[in-house]
Amino acid sequence: MLDRHCLYFGIFQLIIWVGVANGEFYSSVDSMQDLAQVEEELLNATRSYLESQQKQLDFYRRYVEQIKREHEWATSQLKLDEYLGHPLHAFRLLKRLVRDWDALIFEPIVANDAREKFRAFVEVLSRDLGYPDQSELQGAIKGLARLQKVYNLPTSDLADGIINGFPYESDLQWRECYEIGVQLFDLKEYKKSLEWLQVALILLQSSSRTEKDANHYVADIREYASMANYELGNPKKARRLLNQVLDKQPKHSAQQTRKYLESREPGKNVRETNPSWFANYTRLCQGRRLPEERSGDPLKCYLDGKRHAYFILAPLQVEPVHLDPDINVYHGMLSSKHIQSIFEEADKKEMVRSAVAGDGGARTVKDLRVSQQTWLDYKSPVMKSVGRIIEFVSGFDMAGAEFMQVANYGVGGQYEPHPDYFEVNLPEEFIGDRISTSMFYLSDVEQGGYTVFTKLNVFLPPVKGALVMWHNLHRSLDVDARTLHAGCPVIVGSKRIGNIWMHSGYQEFRRPCGLTSDSYKSVGYRD
Ligand SMILES: *[C@@H]1O[C@H](CO)[C@@H](O)[C@H](O)[C@H]1NC(C)=O
Ligand SMILES: *[C@@H]1O[C@H](CO)[C@@H](O)[C@H](O)[C@H]1NC(C)=O
Numbered sequence: 090m091l092d093r094h095c096l097y098f099g100i101f102q103l104i105i106w107v108g109v110a111n112g113e114f115y116s117s118v119d120s121m122q123d124l125a126q127v128e129e130e131l132l133n134a135t136r137s138y139l140e141s142q143q144k145q146l147d148f149y150r151r152y153v154e155q156i157k158r159e160h161e162w163a164t165s166q167l168k169l170d171e172y173l174g175h176p177l178h179a180f181r182l183l184k185r186l187v188r189d190w191d192a193l194i195f196e197p198i199v200a201n202d203a204r205e206k207f208r209a210f211v212e213v214l215s216r217d218l219g220y221p222d223q224s225e226l227q228g229a230i231k232g233l234a235r236l237q238k239v240y241n242l243p244t245s246d247l248a249d250g251i252i253n254g255f256p257y258e259s260d261l262q263w264r265e266c267y268e269i270g271v272q273l274f275d276l277k278e279y280k281k282s283l284e285w286l287q288v289a290l291i292l293l294q295s296s297s298r299t300e301k302d303a304n305h306y307v308a309d310i311r312e313y314a315s316m317a318n319y320e321l322g323n324p325k326k327a328r329r330l331l332n333q334v335l336d337k338q339p340k341h342s343a344q345q346t347r348k349y350l351e352s353r354e355p356g357k358n359v360r361e362t363n364p365s366w367f368a369n370y371t372r373l374c375q376g377r378r379l380p381e382e383r384s385g386d387p388l389k390c391y392l393d394g395k396r397h398a399y400f401i402l403a404p405l406q407v408e409p410v411h412l413d414p415d416i417n418v419y420h421g422m423l424s425s426k427h428i429q430s431i432f433e434e435a436d437k438k439e440m441v442r443s444a445v446a447g448d449g450g451a452r453t454v455k456d457l458r459v460s461q462q463t464w465l466d467y468k469s470p471v472m473k474s475v476g477r478i479i480e481f482v483s484g485f486d487m488a489g490a491e492f493m494q495v496a497n498y499g500v501g502g503q504y505e506p507h508p509d510y511f512e513v514n515l516p517e518e519f520i521g522d523r524i525s526t527s528m529f530y531l532s533d534v535e536q537g538g539y540t541v542f543t544k545l546n547v548f549l550p551p552v553k554g555a556l557v558m559w560h561n562l563h564r565s566l567d568v569d570a571r572t573l574h575a576g577c578p579v580i581v582g583s584k585r586i587g588n589i590w591m592h593s594g595y596q597e598f599r600r601p602c603g604l605t606s607d608s609y610k611s612v613g614y615r616d
Contacts (some may be wrong), residue, residue: 322358520594537580
């Protein structure tokens with residue numbers, strides 16, 4: 090687990106790492122991977138800009154030295170007027186001033202082709218290639234804060250590069266922690282902001298011998314810490330921090346901060362209110378079951394070769410995880426080869442898309458930066474067999490199936506509890522609501538990314554190749570609100586899933602008996 094990747098935990102590195110970690114060709118949903126390419130282009134362009142500037146500077150320096158020598162020689166003559174009285178000397182001075190300075194120095198320095206080229210490149214980068222902006226950096230930092238919240242990751246551990254007890258190769262520098270603290274302050278996440286600022290201060294103080302201007306930075310950190318404390322309803326602490334700054338540096342901007350803080354009321358130390366599902370959600374995401382008053386017989390895994398002739402030779406490996414509503418995991422449904430073919434399908438789709446977009450199918454960075462989902466029909470060989478699997482396992486008619494949605498979850502992305510059914514505003518292309526969900530795990534996830542059912546005390550770690558299936562509707566076709574589920578944030582790794590939603594049209598005679606256990610409870614007229 091540890092040697093697979095080294096997690097370089099700078100924020101930008103964090104973003105890029107998400108995409109490249111698995112080195113998979115299926116990059117279309119990994120916008121982060123594009124950023125790594127953007128950065129490479131930026132590196133290349135900057136390097137060649139610096140090289141050409143260096144060459145030019147070297148040239149100027151030599152030229153200036155030469156002029157300086159002549160100038161000094163001339164002015165060191167006993168009689169400057171005598172020197173300049175010489176026609177050739179006069180000519181050379183005038184030539185230097187009229188021609189050389191202008192052509193060699195003024196013009197190139199003022200015009201600076203290399204700089205113009207670089208400027209144009211940066212413009213293209215930000216206009217066409219989707220250069221990330223402040224909001225995306227904030228998004229990454231928000232994601233980090235969310236991970237901390239859902240998984241109780243201590244700030245000091247994260248700064249040390251330790252995630253859930255696993256040490257990764259790299260740790261954060263004080264500047265990065267400071268940046269996170271400042272951004273979290275702007276996001277009004279004062280408590281977390283304060284934690285990161287404290288870590289930044291400790292790191293800075295332990296590296297203050299190598300850090301020039303350390304005192305200045307310490308003051309900046311304290312100033313922010315003071316404001317965060319003020320917002321958190323600790324005006325005394327805020328004042329103390331500002332005084333610490335101003336005692337040493339009376340001219341520091343903390344002076345203005347003091348005035349500003351004095352002009353308004355301190356924040357209220359309000360306790361965060363979380364949505365009602367939050368406690369169940371975090372606990373399950375962490376892989377801990379909820380306390381339950383009574384649990385029935387533990388569910389046992391079994392092999393099922395009878396469901397369909399297809400499974401006689403290779404029986405289904407069924408792991409029932411919940412009865413009523415039924416949730417089953419079927420292991421080993423897709424091989425790595427299958428999964429690779431699915432990604433290739435999705436990739437091809439991307440190329441078609443960018444060709445349709447009218448640039449001859451050229452894959453630019455922008456084309457790669459598409460949404461995090463792709464939809465696949467059931468025409469290719471691999472998707473035909475996916476369709477067969479769904480049909481044989483569920484017993485449903487694929488006529489009611491939506492295309493398979495292939496989705497990618499990035500680090501920190503949170504998928505809050507939601508049901509899969511529509512209940513209202515049903516899409517017109519299909520008959521009926523989403524009767525069932527079939528979800529393939531197309532990757533393992535190094536840490537996090539569980540699927541959790543917050544009302545049912547169920548958590549499922551992603552297992553590559555496995556299929557999870559459940560019914561979203563009662564047999565009556567009423568929605569089953571207990572199927573509320575969520576995708577927990579990915580901590581480390583990249584999560585890829587394939588979803589197939591089945592609609593209730595065409596399934597009148599199909600919903601197989603014995604697969605569900607709500608038949609005896611159902612209020613529906615169909616049973
Ligand atoms: C950047 O430069 C390296 C080496 O010069 C080259 O191999 C690479 O393809 C370049 N990358 C881009 C995105 O232009
Ligand atoms: C939390 O889970 C328990 C089952 O363990 C359930 O009874 C309860 O309703 C759940 N709470 C919410 C808000 O979903």
